[in-house]
Amino acid sequence: MSANLYVGVSNRTGGDVSGLYRRAVDSDQWTLCGLPPRTHVHAVTVHPDDPATLYAAASSGLYRTRDRGDTWTRLIESEGREQFWSVLIHPGDHRIILTGTAPLGLHRSDDGGETFRRMPRPAIGERLVGAFPSRIMRMAVAPSRPNTIWAGLEVNGAMRSDDGGESWIDLSDPLVELSKQPHLGSAILTKDTAEGMLDIHALCVSPAAPDTPFLALRMGLFRGEDRGGAWSDLNIGQHAAHLRYGRDVVVAPWDPATLFACVADSSRGQAGRLYKSTDIGATWTQIDRGIEVHSTMMAVAVDASEPGRIHCVARQGQTFSTADGGASWREIPLPEGAGAAVAAACG
Numbered sequence: 001m002s003a004n005l006y007v008g009v010s011n012r013t014g015g016d017v018s019g020l021y022r023r024a025v026d027s028d029q030w031t032l033c034g035l036p037p038r039t040h041v042h043a044v045t046v047h048p049d050d051p052a053t054l055y056a057a058a059s060s061g062l063y064r065t066r067d068r069g070d071t072w073t074r075l076i077e078s079e080g081r082e083q084f085w086s087v088l089i090h091p092g093d094h095r096i097i098l099t100g101t102a103p104l105g106l107h108r109s110d111d112g113g114e115t116f117r118r119m120p121r122p123a124i125g126e127r128l129v130g131a132f133p134s135r136i137m138r139m140a141v142a143p144s145r146p147n148t149i150w151a152g153l154e155v156n157g158a159m160r161s162d163d164g165g166e167s168w169i170d171l172s173d174p175l176v177e178l179s180k181q182p183h184l185g186s187a188i189l190t191k192d193t194a195e196g197m198l199d200i201h202a203l204c205v206s207p208a209a210p211d212t213p214f215l216a217l218r219m220g221l222f223r224g225e226d227r228g229g230a231w232s233d234l235n236i237g238q239h240a241a242h243l244r245y246g247r248d249v250v251v252a253p254w255d256p257a258t259l260f261a262c263v264a265d266s267s268r269g270q271a272g273r274l275y276k277s278t279d280i281g282a283t284w285t286q287i288d289r290g291i292e293v294h295s296t297m298m299a300v301a302v303d304a305s306e307p308g309r310i311h312c313v314a315r316q317g318q319t320f321s322t323a324d325g326g327a328s329w330r331e332i333p334l335p336e337g338a339g340a341a342v343a344a345a346c347g
Helices: 173-178
Strands: 004-010 019-024 041-046 054-058 061-065 073-077 083-089 097-102 105-109 135-140 149-154 157-161 200-205 213-217 220-225 230-233 245-251 259-264 272-277 297-302 310-314 319-322 340-346
Touching: 004 041, 004 054, 004 297, 004 319, 019 041, 041 340, 054 097, 061 083, 149 200, 149 213, 157 173, 157 200, 157 213, 173 230, 213 259, 220 245, 220 259, 259 297, 272 297, 272 310, 310 340
Parallel strands: 041 083, 083 135, 135 200, 200 245, 245 297, 297 340
Antiparallel strands: 004 019, 004 340, 041 054, 054 061, 054 083, 061 073, 083 097, 097 105, 097 135, 135 149, 149 157, 200 213, 213 220, 213 245, 220 230, 245 259, 259 272, 297 310, 310 319
16 A cells, blocks of 8 residues: 555644645545544654554644544543644654643653553743743654653753653753844744744754754754754755745654755745755755745655655645655645645655
């Protein structure tokens, strides 16, 4: 059976439909998966051993399907204001599943999702009073560091756990220091110009550099030095000064030196690009040649079984797919009425 592309949508900022769409990679037809109506899907992960099994982090809980999205079971129900924003299957032990929430919190399963326990709340303060409660947008683990979990928070910086999520180290002070540079200061939700550097949307770590996390945040793409004790600007804006808003960054599952990143002009912008690095983030090349992106480039999804297949999605429903590593692309828009596209996965 061919792989599927999954796109999570939310109608909070436009459109009518919230949920998860599915399309076979060799088809142009979209199907709305069987989640409950009005379920805002914030993240989706395909199980590495079984492509029929997916996990969706959503507004009302964490969900799992075993039939590619036709039917779902809610594994964790939201409590109070709790929403689920990220889900990670541990690359070294697929029985371990982590899911991150807003307000700031974490749940962990050690039995493949059959049971979960709420982890101690990370001892990380809310840096930006007046913004929405911080949420764990992305987590990452390098197989050679199985107990080290990296996490990016919107809008509250980055943190690291060295004990599987029991306790956390705040890595945000260096980000705040960088915000003092005029071109890295930004205040939209609050009056604090550190806001832009703390507005993290995605995080990844390569097996080839297990102590070097990468961040996609409002002010660009950044690389962690000294295990996140310092951060360096990868200067993605050198390619197009108005396109440095970092939205997604992922490691290719077939090559630890290859990374993909989505950038745009703003959170609800009118342009975006997809970049690729083959040297663990040292240099970047635009690979979405020949397509016209009309809104924020939100997410990139890669096919672990076919390295030439890459997909990216834009907020207003454009999706783009290549089967030849970016030499040519097809545009397959989401159905009319779909909410904002915010997440993607392939498998």
